[in-house]
Amino acid sequence: MFSTFARIRTLYSSTTFTNNTSIFRCIKTIAPSIDQCSNPFSGKGSCGRSVPNDDYFATIHHVSNIVRRDIYLERTLNKMHISRIVNSELVYRVLRSCCQHGIESFRFFNWARTQHPQYDPTTVEFEELLKTLARTAHWETMWKVVQQMKAQNIPISPSIVSFIIEHYGKRGLIDQAVELFNRLKNFGCSQTTEVYNAMLFALCEVKNFQGAYALIRRMIRKGTVPDKLTYSILVNGWCSAGKMREAQEFLEEMSRKGFNPPVRGRDLLIDGLLSAGYLESAKGLVRKMTKEGFVPDVGTFNSLAEAVCKTGEIDFCIDLFNDVCRLGLCPDTETYKIVITAAAKAGRIDEAFQILHRSIEAGHRPFPSLYAPILKAFFRRGQFDDAFSFFSDMKVKGHPPNRPLYTMLIKMCCRGGRFVEASNYLVEMTELNLLPMSRSFDTVTDGLKNCGKHDLAKRIEQLEISVKGI
Known part of the structure; x- marks a missing residue:
């Protein structure tokens, strides 16, 4: 670790940050020509x-x-004089931003079409x-919009049909969902696996399991292959x-017919129990699997581990992790993140260290959210020197620290009265072009002043001025 004075010398050479607080200009002055926006989705950043x-x-x-809040939105939009920048990209971005305002979005879309002849809506909008x-x-x-699309020979994709059927199901409008499903040929849309899954979801939403099972039989009869989601x-x-x-019984019957799911049936059952909130039943099924020598799918284990940790059963989560690893489970980065966080929160730092090193040996390069829980556990136990040493080690072996991690470090140092180290991390952040929070500057300078280090506090204040351009 650099010495305090060596670090402070960098205050005057730090990169100066400027605030991008440009004032909103008149729309007339920023509108490009129609030709410049003729290809709205080329080069998403600039769009010509x-x-x-x-x-x-x-x-x-x-x-x-304006679209979300203005009662007379058409009149207000006309006063803005933005005709020359109304194109497919702008309309799409506004519609996406107003995704919870149906009628208002429809009015805006009609305004864009009727008031701007140069605007030709695409399938995306x-x-x-x-x-x-x-x-x-x-x-x-x-x-009405569907009929407009049909009149312009714009096809409706299976993904949009699936979206509509699912929302019919969520609202309990199963008759409308079935009618749409049966009328897909009128819209030039085929009954794909995605559409079948949406219809299946709608039937399950209204607890019509008999109809859902009949739909799967029809799906197989038509030659459509079920996937994991089915x-x-x-x-x-x-x-x-x-x-x-x-x-x-359903999973066993499908297996007998030769339609095995892409994952094992027990994993699907565990996922289903977790989704339904039957955590104890899911835990019991996993225990039974491990006793018989079977290993759950890594995604299933991650879901179970996350649910168990939320209930505070950290010991069960760690013990289960060790058991399934002995049986041959190959953890992914999400697995390590869940288990390391759980072990660190429980104060089992040694086990968290072992799991972290196991992930490194498996070829995973630690990222900040993976080693941050161990750092926090060190700080909570007052082991500051161990925390500083571990952080230095992670900067070499892991991904570079990010802004939230540095903010946490500064906060924990200040809580422990280690204001000099906190000031060092502030300087280090600026060297990496990570702008510290104003609260971090205030806490560090106040702490330095209270412990009599007024010169250092003054230099930190000068650092804040230089990086914020005040």
Whole structure:
């Protein structure tokens, strides 16, 4: 670690940051020509605009606020004189920003089409509007948009049809979902696996498991191959209704017919129990699996471990992790993140260290959110020197520290009265072009003054001025 005075010498050579607080300019002055926006989705960053990105996105934000809040939005938008920048990208971004305002989005879309002859809507905007109207249950308006698409020979993709069917199911409108499913040929859309899964989800939402099972039989009869989601939807539905026996029988029958799920049936059952909130049943099934020598899927284990940790059963999570690893589980980075965090929170630092080193040996380079829990555990136990040494080691072996990690370090140092070390980390942040929070500067300078280090406090204040351009 650098000495305090060597670090402070860098205060005067630190990179100066400037605030991007440009004032919102008149829209007339930033509007590009029509030709410049003729290809709106080429080069997402610039889109052929001569407008600075900050001004362009400020315009989109302003228009979105008008659409969401202004009763007379058409009149207000006309007063803005933004005709020359109304293109597919702008309309899409505004529609996406207003995804919870169905009728208002529809009015904005109509305004863009009728008031700007140069604007020719694409499939992207139409589908975004359909999703918004389905999400907000404006069905009649949604079908008007569908008819507009049909009149312009714009096809509806299976993903949008699936989205609409799912939202019919969430609202309990199963008859409408079935009608749409049966009328797909009228829209030039085929009944893909994705569409079948959406219909299956809608049936399970209204607890019509008999109909859902009949749909799967029809799906197989038509030659459509089920995927993992197909099995998961029905198993999750049965588990949520407490019908675990039916779920097991379904998986066994599908296996007999040669349609084995992409993952093992027990993993699907565990996922279903977790989704339904039956944590104890899921834990019991995993215990039974491990006693028989079977290893759960890594994704299933991660879901179970995360749910168990939320209930505070840290010991169970760590012990289960050790058991499944002995049986041959190959943990991924998410597994390590869950288990290391759990062990560190429980104060089991030695085990957290062992698991971290195991991840390094497995070829995983530690990232900040992986080693931050161990750092925090050291600080909570007052082992500052161990924490500083471990952090130095991670800077070499792991991914570079990020802004939240440095903020945590400074905060924990200040809590422990280690204000000089906190000031060093402030300087280190600026060297890495990571702008510290104002609160971090204030806490460090106040602490330095209280412990009599006024010269150092003054230099930290000068650092704050230099990096913020005050």
